[in-house]
Amino acid sequence: MCDAEHRLGRNGVAEIMQHEFFKTVDWNNLRQKRAPYRPQFKTQIDTTRFDKFEEQEPFYPPEEKRSKKQRKDINFVGYTYKKDVEEQKQKLVDALKETLTTDFN
Numbered sequence: 001m002c003d004a005e006h007r008l009g010r011n012g013v014a015e016i017m018q019h020e021f022f023k024t025v026d027w028n029n030l031r032q033k034r035a036p037y038r039p040q041f042k043t044q045i046d047t048t049r050f051d052k053f054e055e056q057e058p059f060y061p062p063e064e065k066r067s068k069k070q071r072k073d074i075n076f077v078g079y080t081y082k083k084d085v086e087e088q089k090q091k092l093v094d095a096l097k098e099t100l101t102t103d104f105n
Helices: 013-017 027-032 082-103
Strands: none
Touching: none
């Protein structure tokens, strides 16, 4: 978990494809390969391969003990919205749209 500018692939997909971990992958024929394991299903909605968990009621602290501060969603740990980055992205998209409409008109 790190910022996007430090992640593998920040310089394009070729960076990922050339990584040592993927050295044995035949990228050109990947879609033609048969999966090494193909599970069998009884029906289209067969869920026998999913783990079974006991149902539990969600935990909600009593109203008086709830803090004003919102809990962070653990599914998005480390995610930060960066307004300046999003604004730059939008400016780039707008410029590309303008270029495309200018080139084809």
